[in-house]
Amino acid sequence: MEDLFKQYEDKLPESLLDDVKSLVPENTDRQKVKEILERVYSEFISAKVEAGESVGLIAAESIGEQGTQMTLNTFHYAGVAEMNVTVGLPRLIEILDGRKNISTPMMEISLKAPYNKGKDIKQIAWSIKETKLKDIASEFSINVAELIVEIVLDEKKITAVGMDVASVGKALDKSLKDFNMKIKGNVVTIKTGKDDGLNELYKLKEKVKEVHVSGIKDVYQVLPVKRGDEFIIITAGSNLKAAFECEYVDAFRTTTNNVAEIADVMGIEAARQAIITEVFKVIENQGLNIDKRHMMLVADMMCNSGEIKGITRYGVVSDKASVLAKASFETPIKHIISAALVGEEDMLTSVVENVMLNQPVPVGTGLPGLLVIKNDKVKAKEKE
Numbered sequence: 001m002e003d004l005f006k007q008y009e010d011k012l013p014e015s016l017l018d019d020v021k022s023l024v025p026e027n028t029d030r031q032k033v034k035e036i037l038e039r040v041y042s043e044f045i046s047a048k049v050e051a052g053e054s055v056g057l058i059a060a061e062s063i064g065e066q067g068t069q070m071t072l073n074t075f076h077y078a079g080v081a082e083m084n085v086t087v088g089l090p091r092l093i094e095i096l097d098g099r100k101n102i103s104t105p106m107m108e109i110s111l112k113a114p115y116n117k118g119k120d121i122k123q124i125a126w127s128i129k130e131t132k133l134k135d136i137a138s139e140f141s142i143n144v145a146e147l148i149v150e151i152v153l154d155e156k157k158i159t160a161v162g163m164d165v166a167s168v169g170k171a172l173d174k175s176l177k178d179f180n181m182k183i184k185g186n187v188v189t190i191k192t193g194k195d196d197g198l199n200e201l202y203k204l205k206e207k208v209k210e211v212h213v214s215g216i217k218d219v220y221q222v223l224p225v226k227r228g229d230e231f232i233i234i235t236a237g238s239n240l241k242a243a244f245e246c247e248y249v250d251a252f253r254t255t256t257n258n259v260a261e262i263a264d265v266m267g268i269e270a271a272r273q274a275i276i277t278e279v280f281k282v283i284e285n286q287g288l289n290i291d292k293r294h295m296m297l298v299a300d301m302m303c304n305s306g307e308i309k310g311i312t313r314y315g316v317v318s319d320k321a322s323v324l325a326k327a328s329f330e331t332p333i334k335h336i337i338s339a340a341l342v343g344e345e346d347m348l349t350s351v352v353e354n355v356m357l358n359q360p361v362p363v364g365t366g367l368p369g370l371l372v373i374k375n376d377k378v379k380a381k382e383k384e
């Protein structure tokens with residue numbers, strides 16, 4: 001049976017052959033296996049794009065036409081004031097532009113057993129949320145006589161986030177190494193060590209309010225949610241690398257909606273898949289239908305250089321070889337002048353530049369060139 005599959009190794013992708021091997025029962029007749037492979041091969045060939053098909057134009061039209069049906073709104077998670085998620089056209093634009101700073105970053109954190117069944121879910125959620133000093137302090141004041149900042153800690157709030165005064169002191173000690181700090185009971189006093197005036201002391205008071213005490217940095221809101229038969233934690237704010245370091249987090253299933261962050265932490269292949277997944281979330285949310293292959297083509301274009309490049313004049317468009325193609329997108333005068341200064345040549349190999357010059361475009365039947373071989377009679381007539 002293996003020799004049959006070997007005959008199709010050059011004809012079919014490895015993944016398709018593996019699927020056929022796994023799905024065909026062991027005792028299947030050799031002739032039937034051959035028929036199955038032939039059928040798969042014919043389906044594979046018919047699914048291929050015809051040579052000269054303008055796949056980029058079709059993808060652009062398919063996404064653009066559906067995009068006109070999208071609404072401009074945000075989704076709000078009930079019960080949590082700060083948790084909004086950008087959806088619709090604004091979200092689609094920020095994905096395809098390859099933006100690093102997105103409007104509403106969020107993570108979906110999957111947990112390991114037994115925590116994914118609800119064990120200590122509230123405590124875990126609180127331990128993930130970033131806690132700053134201002135969140136666990138009841139009062140900040142400046143002692144003008146001694147030129148110190150005094151902070152009164154709220155012990156109830158400290159206990160709620162799973163800490164004690166000593167652990168808060170350690171966290172502050174790491175962040176405030178250049179200052180003299182003392183803890184007495186639940187009161188923390190901080191001195192600069194220099195004879196700074198009131199203005200510097202006020203700046204210090206505002207600075208210590210933002211000191212990170214516990215949790216994952218940049219995660220400012222958490223929401224435990226039951227999805228199916230397990231609990232996950234949805235966060236407002238994203239820090240994937242720090243989330244992976246938590247012992248109770250399932251790193252294989254935890255994800256973020258920030259594609260640039262996925263590229264930094266997990267690599268460009270993961271980022272490509274994230275672009276496809278995130279776009280389809282937007283499309284499904286709007287009740288639209290776009291063929292997955294169009295989105296895969298766009299994701300490939302954005303990621304083929306090894307880093308994410310948006311569909312903008314600074315990203316994918318800047319890589320085009322054609323001067324006229326760049327000029328047709330945005331800032332035409334800039335592109336044409338720059339090309340003229342260095343004597344750049346346009347080989348007119350793509351669609352846009354030929355449309356601009358009113359020439360046949362190199363797609364479909366316009367792709368092959370015809371060569372006419374003249375016989376001797378025709379040559380003789382032309383000489384006459």
